[in-house]
Amino acid sequence: MKYAVVSDIHANLPALTAVLEAIAADGAQRIVCLGDMTGYHTQPDACVRLLREANALCVAGNHDRAIIGILPTEGFCPQAQQAVVWSRERLQPGTRDFLASLPLKRSVDGVLVAVHGALHPQVGCEWVRLDDDYKRAQSLDALAVHPSGARVCAFGHTHRPGVWERQAGAIRRVEGDTVTLRPDAWYLVNPGSVGEPRDDDPRASYLLFDPAARSVRFRRVVYDRSPVLAATRAAGLLPPQRLPWLGEPARSRLKKILRRWGLYGVAALQASALFDGVDLQVDLGLVAQGQADAHRQVLQAGREPDLGA
Numbered sequence: 001m002k003y004a005v006v007s008d009i010h011a012n013l014p015a016l017t018a019v020l021e022a023i024a025a026d027g028a029q030r031i032v033c034l035g036d037m038t039g040y041h042t043q044p045d046a047c048v049r050l051l052r053e054a055n056a057l058c059v060a061g062n063h064d065r066a067i068i069g070i071l072p073t074e075g076f077c078p079q080a081q082q083a084v085v086w087s088r089e090r091l092q093p094g095t096r097d098f099l100a101s102l103p104l105k106r107s108v109d110g111v112l113v114a115v116h117g118a119l120h121p122q123v124g125c126e127w128v129r130l131d132d133d134y135k136r137a138q139s140l141d142a143l144a145v146h147p148s149g150a151r152v153c154a155f156g157h158t159h160r161p162g163v164w165e166r167q168a169g170a171i172r173r174v175e176g177d178t179v180t181l182r183p184d185a186w187y188l189v190n191p192g193s194v195g196e197p198r199d200d201d202p203r204a205s206y207l208l209f210d211p212a213a214r215s216v217r218f219r220r221v222v223y224d225r226s227p228v229l230a231a232t233r234a235a236g237l238l239p240p241q242r243l244p245w246l247g248e249p250a251r252s253r254l255k256k257i258l259r260r261w262g263l264y265g266v267a268a269l270q271a272s273a274l275f276d277g278v279d280l281q282v283d284l285g286l287v288a289q290g291q292a293d294a295h296r297q298v299l300q301a302g303r304e305p306d307l308g309a
């Protein structure tokens with residue numbers, strides 16, 4: 001059995017449609033969805049319907065639970081909170097019932113454990129973020145004693161693809177588009193996000209897991225994001241686009257370069273100064289205006305900026 005693992009669709013129907021077509025071409029027999037089918041964008045019902053039609057095995061994400069009113073949105077950013085309210089008012093009863101029925105953890109055929117955020121918490125596993133080795137060790141501990149006997153746990157929530165391996169007590173990140181799994185190790189794998197990737201690659205992300213071949217393969221799919229972003233803006237869930245003349249992939253590449261240079265490094269500031277009346281760091285959504293103003297005041301005063309602020 002070959003599995004396709006998807007996560008964090010976030011109501012982005014064109015991204016999900018493109019991914020499901022790619023999965024069919026890959027020949028995967030079973031789809032596992034790690035949650036956050038809803039939130040951010042405007043087609044939650046259609047996304048849930050497609051996944052149900054594909055017989056995907058799903059767990060609930062923090063956005064899914066917030067939208068049906070069983071998780072508070074205090075920890076959500078303003079954009080996410082707005083989308084929760086918008087979706088809650090429009091969600092079809094059948095979608096709501098489906099989301100309410102979803103488990104937080106799911107064992108898949110004894111070869112995989114699926115969660116949205118993390119495996120180890122008894123409460124809050126849908127919103128705990130596996131973003132450091134301390135938390136990854138806790139989830140790997142939970143995997144080692146999981147009754148299913150699975151050696152692979154798939155998680156989402158961070159919107160960033162990756163594989164972490166624990167062998168002989170040591171945890172390391174395994175690089176590569178295809179990873180071969182060792183029989184004596186335990187793994188945390190993240191497929192990245194279908195609808196809202198946060199690794200500077202705007203293509204939809206998912207992974208293929210083949211337990212018989214002991215392999216994990218990362219896949220990216222190109223689709224047209226423009227209609228999705230236009231619909232999300234029209235619904236008031238995204239601010240108007242700044243620098244509309246700067247299309248993809250140039251926009252994403254420029255953001256990546258600016259981050260690499262350091263947002264307030266000399267090169268980044270010089271790049272911004274090339275565009276009259278434009279603040280690249282703010283207009284590309286890398287920092288808020290207030291944060292940029294504070295940093296510039298520090299720079300003008302001739303002191304080193306506190307980049308940790």
Ligand SMILES: [Fe+2]
Pocket residue numbers: 008010036061063157159
């Ligand atoms: Fe998410």
